[in-house]
Amino acid sequence: xxxxxxxxxxxxxxxxxFHLPIAFALSLVAAAAFKYGVTEPRKQAYADFxxxxxxxxxxxxxxxxxxxxxxxxxxx
Amino acid sequence: xxxxKYIKSQTVKLCIVVLHIDGIRSPLASRCxxxxxxxxxxxxxxxxxxxxxxxxxxxWELKKGMNTLIGYDLVPEPKILDSALRACRRLNDxxxxxxxxxxxxxxxxxxxxxxxxxxQELQPTLIELGISTPEDLGMDKL
Numbered sequence: 001x002x003x004x005x006x007x008x009x010x011x012x013x014x015x016x017x018f019h020l021p022i023a024f025a026l027s028l029v030a031a032a033a034f035k036y037g038v039t040e041p042r043k044q045a046y047a048d049f050x051x052x053x054x055x056x057x058x059x060x061x062x063x064x065x066x067x068x069x070x071x072x073x074x075x076x
Numbered sequence: 077x078x079x080x081k082y083i084k085s086q087t088v089k090l091c092i093v094v095l096h097i098d099g100i101r102s103p104l105a106s107r108c109x110x111x112x113x114x115x116x117x118x119x120x121x122x123x124x125x126x127x128x129x130x131x132x133x134x135x136w137e138l139k140k141g142m143n144t145l146i147g148y149d150l151v152p153e154p155k156i157l158d159s160a161l162r163a164c165r166r167l168n169d170x171x172x173x174x175x176x177x178x179x180x181x182x183x184x185x186x187x188x189x190x191x192x193x194x195x196q197e198l199q200p201t202l203i204e205l206g207i208s209t210p211e212d213l214g215m216d217k218l
Contacts, residue, residue, distance in 0.1 A: 003189070003192055003193045004193075005193060006187065006189045006190050006193055008150055008152075008153070009117065009149070009151075010150065011149065011150070011151070011185065011187060012149040
């Protein structure tokens with residue numbers, strides 16, 4: 001039983017025309033997923049933390065812990 | 077393939093990528109906006125059969141021809157391979173003849189139906205010239 005002639009030209013082109021748009025789209029999806037799954041929540045977490053941050057209170061806590069060289073803890 | 081299909085803003089880059097690969101269906105050296113005459117598949121095949129049919133082809137030309145041919149986005153037609161195998165015979169180069177068979181099997185990539193078809197078509201030539209296939213020699217296994 002003799003074999004029929006298969007397609008022998010343009011095989012790579014056909015493969016690329018199929019796969020490249022998918023690859024392009026998947027890359028965009030991956031980038032979007034990372035942006036909205038990681039970076040935006042991270043930015044929001046920082047924003048939320050600093051919204052209620054009392055700089056003076058935290059400074060005094062650090063000062064009393066003795067971590068500064070430029071100011072001594074209160075009372076010394 | 078009509079190139080206007082690709083002219084959308086996000087796929088302009090894709091069009092440039094596609095154009096730079098010689099993988100556009102049928103004509104080999106085709107650019108969407110060029111006025112150059114496009115070579116047909118038959119003309120391409122005839123050109124390569126003629127190339128390998130040169131009676132006094134030398135070893136360099138054989139190698140160069142094969143390497144160029146393998147660089148294209150196609151598996152060479154049986155008639156081109158027949159011409160190349162006969163050139164190997166004229167050059168007493170059995171090694172290259174078998175290598176040509178290995179090369180076209182590799183060119184087929186995932187399309188497993190191409191190589192058996194080529195061997196089927198080349199069988200008379202292989203028998204006439206006394207060329208063993210890599211499978212006959214057990215060279216297809218690692």
